[in-house]
Amino acid sequence: MTTLQDPPAQAPARSAAARGPRLQHTTTQALRTIVPLLVLVLGLAVYTNSENAAFLRGSNIENILTQVAVLGILAAGQTFLLIGGQMDLSVGSLVSLVGVLAAKQFAAGWSTVAVVAFGLALGALVGLVWGLVVAYLDVPPFILTLGGLSVLASLALVFSDNVPIRVDDGLDSWGFGQWFGLRAPAVMLIVVLVLAGLLLHLTRFGRTTYALGSSQPTAFLAGVPVRRHIVLLFVGNSTLAAFGGLVLMARLAAGDPRAGSGLELSVIAVTVLGGAALAGGRGTMLGTAVGVLVFGTITASLTFLRVPGAYQALVSGGILIIAVVVTAAADLRSARAGGARGRSALRGLIAPLTRPSSRGTPPPDGA
Amino acid sequence: MSALLHVEPAAAAGDPADPGFAISCVGISKSFPGVRALDDVSIGLRPGTVHALLGENGAGKSTLIRILTGAERPDAGQVYIGGEPLRHATPVAARKLGVRVLPQERHVAADLTVGHNVLLDSLPRNALGLVSSRAVARRAQAHLDRLGLDLDARARAGDLTAAQQQLVELARTTARPAQVIVLDEPTASLAGDEVEVLFRVIRSLRENGTTLLYISHHLHEVFEVADTATVLRNGRHVLDVPVAETDTDGLLRAMFDREIQHSRLPRAPRPATPPAPVLEASAVAVPGQLAPIDVAVRPGEVLALSGPAGSGTSVLAELLAGVREPAQGTVELAGTGRLRSRAAAASAGIGFVPADRKRQALLLERAIVENLQLGAAARSRLFRPRRALRDAATALELGRVRAASPGSPVRVLSGGNQQRVVFARWLSAGCRVLVLDQPTAGVDVAAKFDIYAQLLDLTAEGVAVVVVSSDYEEIAALADRVVVMVGGVATAALEGDAITPERLYELETEGAHEVGEAVVLDDRLDVRTPPLEEDR
Numbered sequence: 001m002t003t004l005q006d007p008p009a010q011a012p013a014r015s016a017a018a019r020g021p022r023l024q025h026t027t028t029q030a031l032r033t034i035v036p037l038l039v040l041v042l043g044l045a046v047y048t049n050s051e052n053a054a055f056l057r058g059s060n061i062e063n064i065l066t067q068v069a070v071l072g073i074l075a076a077g078q079t080f081l082l083i084g085g086q087m088d089l090s091v092g093s094l095v096s097l098v099g100v101l102a103a104k105q106f107a108a109g110w111s112t113v114a115v116v117a118f119g120l121a122l123g124a125l126v127g128l129v130w131g132l133v134v135a136y137l138d139v140p141p142f143i144l145t146l147g148g149l150s151v152l153a154s155l156a157l158v159f160s161d162n163v164p165i166r167v168d169d170g171l172d173s174w175g176f177g178q179w180f181g182l183r184a185p186a187v188m189l190i191v192v193l194v195l196a197g198l199l200l201h202l203t204r205f206g207r208t209t210y211a212l213g214s215s216q217p218t219a220f221l222a223g224v225p226v227r228r229h230i231v232l233l234f235v236g237n238s239t240l241a242a243f244g245g246l247v248l249m250a251r252l253a254a255g256d257p258r259a260g261s262g263l264e265l266s267v268i269a270v271t272v273l274g275g276a277a278l279a280g281g282r283g284t285m286l287g288t289a290v291g292v293l294v295f296g297t298i299t300a301s302l303t304f305l306r307v308p309g310a311y312q313a314l315v316s317g318g319i320l321i322i323a324v325v326v327t328a329a330a331d332l333r334s335a336r337a338g339g340a341r342g343r344s345a346l347r348g349l350i351a352p353l354t355r356p357s358s359r360g361t362p363p364p365d366g367a
Numbered sequence: 368m369s370a371l372l373h374v375e376p377a378a379a380a381g382d383p384a385d386p387g388f389a390i391s392c393v394g395i396s397k398s399f400p401g402v403r404a405l406d407d408v409s410i411g412l413r414p415g416t417v418h419a420l421l422g423e424n425g426a427g428k429s430t431l432i433r434i435l436t437g438a439e440r441p442d443a444g445q446v447y448i449g450g451e452p453l454r455h456a457t458p459v460a461a462r463k464l465g466v467r468v469l470p471q472e473r474h475v476a477a478d479l480t481v482g483h484n485v486l487l488d489s490l491p492r493n494a495l496g497l498v499s500s501r502a503v504a505r506r507a508q509a510h511l512d513r514l515g516l517d518l519d520a521r522a523r524a525g526d527l528t529a530a531q532q533q534l535v536e537l538a539r540t541t542a543r544p545a546q547v548i549v550l551d552e553p554t555a556s557l558a559g560d561e562v563e564v565l566f567r568v569i570r571s572l573r574e575n576g577t578t579l580l581y582i583s584h585h586l587h588e589v590f591e592v593a594d595t596a597t598v599l600r601n602g603r604h605v606l607d608v609p610v611a612e613t614d615t616d617g618l619l620r621a622m623f624d625r626e627i628q629h630s631r632l633p634r635a636p637r638p639a640t641p642p643a644p645v646l647e648a649s650a651v652a653v654p655g656q657l658a659p660i661d662v663a664v665r666p667g668e669v670l671a672l673s674g675p676a677g678s679g680t681s682v683l684a685e686l687l688a689g690v691r692e693p694a695q696g697t698v699e700l701a702g703t704g705r706l707r708s709r710a711a712a713a714s715a716g717i718g719f720v721p722a723d724r725k726r727q728a729l730l731l732e733r734a735i736v737e738n739l740q741l742g743a744a745a746r747s748r749l750f751r752p753r754r755a756l757r758d759a760a761t762a763l764e765l766g767r768v769r770a771a772s773p774g775s776p777v778r779v780l781s782g783g784n785q786q787r788v789v790f791a792r793w794l795s796a797g798c799r800v801l802v803l804d805q806p807t808a809g810v811d812v813a814a815k816f817d818i819y820a821q822l823l824d825l826t827a828e829g830v831a832v833v834v835v836s837s838d839y840e841e842i843a844a845l846a847d848r849v850v851v852m853v854g855g856v857a858t859a860a861l862e863g864d865a866i867t868p869e870r871l872y873e874l875e876t877e878g879a880h881e882v883g884e885a886v887v888l889d890d891r892l893d894v895r896t897p898p899l900e901e902d903r
Contacts, residue, residue, distance in 0.1 A: 026734060026776075202752075204745045211741055214730035221690065221721055221728065222742030222792065223713025281732060 030284045033275035033327050037290045040323065041297045048301040055304050062186055068296035069185035070095065070251075070260075072289070073244040074267045075274075076196040077237035079288045082271055083200070084233050085213035085280025086134065086141045090148030091241040091267060094126055095260030096156040098245030103255025104159065106170035115170060116246060123242025124235050126152070131234030135227035141234075149264065156257040164256040167249060175250030185247055189292075192240070197285035209233065213280025269320055270295045275327070294323070388447065389414040389578035390435060390466065390547045395444035397430055397602075404430040405441070408604045410597050412547070417569060417579045419593035419610070421586075423622055423839060423868070427602040428582055432549055435580070436468050437461030449546060465546030469553055475532045477525030482507030484524045485538045511538055514568050529677075530557050537568060548572065549580045552675075554588060566592050584675060585876055586615050598622055623840075623868050631864065632819055632844050635667075635827040642666050644701065645831045646717070646800050648687060651696035657682045658856045659696060664800060669822065669832045671846035673839070673871050679855035680835045681722065681804050687833055688712060688719035688802040700800070713743035718793030720786070722804040722835075728789045729777050735759060736773040738788055744796035758795070766791025767821060783814030790821065801825065804835045819845055839868035853878035 049055040074091050081088055098119045105115045130148065134141045177184040200206035211219040212229055220226045249255050274291030276283025298319055302312045391411035397404045405427045412418045422428050433439035435446055437456045446453040448464040475484055480500070483490070485507040490498045507520040516534050518527075524535060533553065540548060550569075554562050569579055569592050581593055589596055590610060598606035598621040606621040644663035652659040657679040664670050664687070672680035685691045686698055689712025698706050703715045713719070721727040730738055736759035740750075759773035768780070768787040777788055786806065793801055806822075807815045822832050822845060836842050842849055843866050851859040851874045858878035861870065 026732075202750050204748050204750055207737060207740070207745065207750050208742075210733060210737065211730055214733055215726060217721075217723075217727040218730055219742060220709055221688075221719050222744070223710050223796075224742040225708070225710040281730070 026282075029282070030275050030287055032330060034284075034287050034290050036326065037273065037287075037294050037323065040319075041290070041293055044297050044301050048304050052304045055301070060300070062183055064296040064300045065186035065189060066183045066251075067299065068292050069189040070244045070248045071263065071266055071270065071295065072189045072292040073192045073247065074241050074263065075271050075288050075292055076192050076285065077240035078267050078271045079196070079274070079276055079283055079285060080200065080209055080233050081141075081237050082268075082276040082278060083213045083280060083283045084209040084230070085216065086230065086233055087145065087268070087278070088127075088130065088141065088148075088234065088237050088241075089145040089264045089268075090126070090130070090152050091237070091244075092260040092263035092265075093149050093152035093156065094123060094238060094241045095245035095248055095263055096257050097152045097159070098122060098242045099249035099252075099259050100156045100160040100165060100255040100257050102170070102246055102249050103165035103167045106167050107165060112170060119242050119246050120239055123239040123245070126242075127235035127238025128231065130238065131231030134234065135230040153257075153261060160255060160257040162257065164252075164254040164259075166254050168253075171246065171250035172253075173250075174247055175253060185251060188247060192243075193285060193289050197289075200285050205229075205232075210281060213277075213282070215281075266295065273320060273323055294319075387414075388412060388450065390446070390448050390580075392431075392435060392441075392446045393444055395431065395434055395441045395446070397427075397434060397439065397441050404602050405434070405599075406602045408444075408599070408602070410604065410607070412578045412580060412595075414546075414578050415573055415576045416594045417573055417581055417592050419589040419596040420580055420582045420599070421589065421596055421618060421622060422599035423872075425601075425838065426599040426622070428599055429551070430602075431599065432468070432551060432580070432582065435461075436466055436549060465544075466549070467540050467543075467545040467547070468549045469536055469540045469551060471551040473529065473532050473536060475524045475527075475535055477523070479524055480504070480520065481511075481518055481522050481524050481527070481535055482520035484535050485510060485520070485542055487539060489543055507538075507542075510542055514538055514541065515564060530561050533557060534561065534564065537565065541568065541572065545577060547578045547580065549582075551582045552584065553581075554583060554585065562588070586618055587876065589618070590615075619869060619872065623872075631866070632816075632823060634823045634847075637668065637847060641668075646687060646698070646700050646833075648683070648693075648698045649696050651683070651686050651693035651698060653682055653686070653691075653694050656855050657686075660857050662687070662850065664831045664833055666799070666829045666831050667826045668847040669826055669834060669845050671842040671849040671866075672833065672835045672852060673837070673842050673849050674852035674875065675837050677854075678852045680837075680852050682855075683852070684719075684802050684804050684833060684835045687800075688717050690719060710742070713796070716797065716799035718743075718796065718798035718801040720789050720793070720801070720803040720806055722808060724782070724785055724789065724808075729785060731778045732776055734774050735763070735768075735777050735780075735788060738777045739763075739773070739792050739795065741792060742796075744792045762791045762795040763788075765794050767817065781814075783810045783817070786810055786814075786818065787821075790818075794825075798830065800831045800833065802833045802835075805837070806834060807836075807838070807841060815841070816844075839871040842866060842871060843868050851875055851878060 045056060054060055078088065101122065102115050102119045105118060130145060133139050133144055174184050179187040208224055208229055211224060212226060216226060245260065248259050252259060270291035271288050272278060273294060274287030276288065298316045302315055307315060388411040393409045395405050395408045408431060420428050430439065434441050437453060437458045437460050440456045448461065448466060451464060453461060482504040486503055491502045491506055492498055504520045511518050511520060516538060518531060518534065524532060527535065553565055557565060572579060583589060593610050595609050596618065597604065598618060600622060642665050645666045646664040648662045650659045650661060660683065672683055674680040686693050689706035689709045700706060700715055700717065706712045725731055736755050739759050739762050740755060756773050763773060766787045768784050768791060777785060807818055810818065826832055834845060846866050849861045849866050850857050851871065853875060859874045
C-alpha cells in the first residue's frame with residue numbers, strides 16, 4: 001500500500017541503496033501484521049469448508065462481505081483517526097441515530113436525495129463538534145467521544161420512542177440491490193475501502209495524517225495546520241459513519257435505535273487488528289480491510305460450524321486477543337532487535353514477499 | 368597550551384582507591400557514535416570540599432557527571448566512591464553509596480505539596496505503614512527551616528516560581544545525609560538572594576564533611592564557593608587547580624583553546640549598506656520569559672542569539688518563526704505582514720529547526736522521504752511514490768545527506784545526517800528565513816563544520832539565518848551579528864570580528880551579574896510555560 005517502488009534507478013552511486021530494502025520499512029512492518037491474518041482467514045475458511053462445503057461458495061463470500069459492510073465502512077474512517085492519533089467511540093451510536101432520523105424523514109415523505117443529504121450533513125456536524133473540541137480545547141478524544149456515545153445513543157432512543165421505525169421503500173437499492181453482479185453493500189464496502197486507501201496512501205492529506213500521529217509537535221513545526229487537519233479527520237470519519245448508518249438502515253429496512261450499539265468496539269478492534277496503532281502513526285487501509293475480513297470470516301465460520309450462540313463471542317473475542325498478542329509480541333521482538341532482526345517466526349512467511357535486505361547490524365540509536 | 372596548566376591526570380588523582388577521596392575516577396573514557404565525549408579522565412575529590420567542574424558546552428561535563436553518578440557506564444575506567452569501586456554502575460548503586468544529584472532540569476511533582484516533594488523518596492510512615500501528611504509537613508518544614516529556606520511545606524509545589532522549585536529540589540537532595548552531592552548548574556534559575564541561600568547551604572554541607580561537585584558556567588560563583596577546580600576541554604582533562612591559586616583568566620585560558628582558532632569562518636562579502644530586514648520583531652515580549660525586545664533579521668546574514676537555557680533565546684526564536692504568538696508586540700515578515708500561525712509562517716518561507724530533533728523535528732519511525740515532504744515542504748496534493756522518492760533523492764543531495772535510501776526510516780541515520788534531513792526539508796520548501804535552535808546539539812565535530820558551511824552557503828543565496836546557541840565557538844564561527852541574552856533580557860550585541868568565544872563568555876557573565884536580580888524577578892510573574900505540544 002505504501003510506496004512499493006524501488007528507490008529511483010538513477011540514485012547516484014548509492015551502494016547502500018542498491019542493497020537496501022526493496023520495500024519501505026513501514027510496508028514491511030504492515031505486511032508483518034497482514035500476512036499472518038490472511039493465513040488465519042484462509043486456514044479458517046478451508047477448515048470450515050471441509051466441514052461444510054457451502055462456505056467457500058461465491059454466494060456465501062458475498063454474504064460475508066454484505067454482513068461486514070457497515071463495520072468496514074466505519075473502520076475505514078476510524079483508520080484515519082487512529083493513524084492521526086485520534087479516536088472516535090461515538091460512531092456506533094451515530095449509526096443508530098442516523099438510521100432512526102432517516103427512517104423518520106422517509107415516513108414524513110422526504111425524497112431519497114434529501115434524506116441522504118440530511119443524514120450525511122448530520123454526521124458531518126457531529127464530526128465538526130468533536131473535531132473543534134479536540135483541536136481547540138485539547139480535550140482527549142477518548143473521553144469526549146465516550147460521552148458522545150451515550151448522548152447520541154440516547155437521542156436515537158428518544159427520537160424513535162424506543163422502537164424501530166419501519167422504512168417501506170427508501171433506499172431499497174442500497175440494501176438489496178445488485179450492482180455489478182454483487183450485492184450493493186458489498187460493492188459499497190469495496191469502493192469505500194479503495195477510495196479511503198487512495199486518500200490515505202497517495203495524497204498529501206493521507207501522509208499528513210501519518211505525520212500528525214507520529215509526532216504532533218514535528219508536524220506543527222513543519223508547517224502542518226494541525227488543528228484544521230484534526231477537524232477534517234473527525235468530520236470525514238463521522239460523515240462516513242453516517243453513510244454507514246444509512247446503509248444499515250437500508251439493509252434492515254428500518255431505523256433501529258439499537259442497530260449500532262457496540263459497533264464502535266468492533267470497529268476499533270478490527271482496525272487495531274489490521275495494524276493501526278492506538279498511539280497513532282501506524283496502520284494501513286489494506287490492514288484494516290484484512291481485519292474486517294478476519295472478523296467476517298470468524299463470525300460466519302462459527303455459524304457454519306454450528307457453534308452455539310453463547311460461545312460465539314467467546315471464540316471471536318479469543319481469536320482477536322490471540323491475533324493482537326501475537327502481532328504485538330512479534331513487533332516487540334523486532335523492536336528489541338533494532339528493527340532489523342527478530343522476525344524469524346514470521347520470516348518464512350514474509351521473506352518471499354519482501355525480500356528483506358541483509359542489514360545485519362542494528363541501527364545506532366543516534367547520538 | 369602552556370605546560371604549567373597541563374596537569375598529569377594520574378598525579379592529580381593520586382591513588383584512586385585512596386579512601387581519602389570521597390569520590391574519584393580513573394582513566395574514564397566514553398564515546399558516543401561519532402563523538403569522543405571523554406578521553407582518559409581522572410579526578411579525585413577530598414571529603415568536605417567544594418570542587419568546581421568547568422568547561423564549555425560539549426566539553427564532557429555532563430557525561431562525566433552521569434558516569435560518576437552511575438547513570439552512564441564508561442567504556443573504560445573505574446569510578447570509586449569512598450574508596451569502593453562502583454561495580455554495577457547504576458544510579459541506585461551510586462545512591463546507596465551516598466551520591467546524590469541536584470539535576471539541571473527541575474523535576475518537581477507539581478500537584479504534590481512542597482513537603483511531599485522534599486521527602487519524596489523517604490516519606491515518613493507510621494506504625495500502620497501509612498503516610499501522614501501532617502508528619503510529612505512537620506519533618507519537611509523542619510528541614511526547610513534548617514536550610515534557611517523561606518518555603519511553606521504545605522504549599523502546592525506547582526504554585527511556586529521556577530527559582531523556588533529549584534530550592535525545593537535542593538531541599539530534597541539534602542533531605543537525607545549524603546557523602547557526595549553533585550550540583551548541576553544550580554544557579555541557572557536562581558536570583559541574587561536565592562543564590563546566597565544556595566551558597567549558605569553549600570558551605571554548611573561542606574562543614575559537615577559532605578563533598579560537593581559544583582558545575583557552573585559562572586566563574587565568579589566558582590571563586591565564591593569552590594575550593595578546587597577541574598577544567599575539561601573536548602573531553603580531556605586539561606587543568607586541576609586550587610581556586611586560590613588561579614584567576615578568571617587562567618580558567619578561561621584552559622576552557623578555550625586559543626591555539627585552535629575557531630574564529631569566523633570565511634563567507635561571501637557582506638554588502639556595505641545592509642539590505643532591508645526580511646523579518647522584524649517589534650517590542651515583542653512574553654511575561655516571565657522575555658522582556659520587550661526589537662530584532663531585525665536581514666537577508667544574507669547569520670544572526671545569533673547567545674545565551675544559556677532559559678535566557679529567552681529559544682522563546683525569541685519561536686516568536687520569530689511564528690511557533691508562538693507574542694503577548695505584546697508584533698513579528699512581521701516582509702511582503703507578508705504579521706505571522707498568523709506557524710503553518711502560515713512556514714508556507715510564507717520561515718523554516719524552523721527545533722532543538723529537540725527527535726521529538727519535534729522528525730518523524731523517527733517514518734521513512735526519510737516522508738520526513739522530507741512534510742508540512743510546507745509537501746508541495747503537491749497528491750503523493751506519487753515514484754516521484755516522491757525521486758524528489759527525495761534530489762533533496763537529500765541538496766541537503767548533503769550521505770548514504771541513505773529515501774525509503775529507510777530516518778531513525779537509522781546519525782545525528783548529523785538527521786539534522787541534514789531537517790535542513791533538506793526547508794531547502795526544498797524554499798525558505799527565506801531559517802530559524803535554528805541549537806542546530807549542532809548532539810552532532811559530532813566534523814559534521815558541525817559541514818553544517819556551518821551549509822548555513823553560510825545559504826546566506827550567500829540571500830537566506831536569512833537565525834541561530835540560537837549556547838556554544839560560544841559556534842557563534843563566533845558563524846555569526847555576522849549576535850545578541851547576548853541573560854534572564855530574558857538582551858544585555859549586549861556584537862558584530863563581525865568582535866565576536867569571540869571569550870568575549871561572549873564575559874558578556875554573559877557580566878550580564879548575569881548586572882541584570883541578574885532585576886531580570887529573574889520578572890520570572891516570578893509566570894513560570895509555568897505551556898509545553899510546546901499544547902501550544903499548537
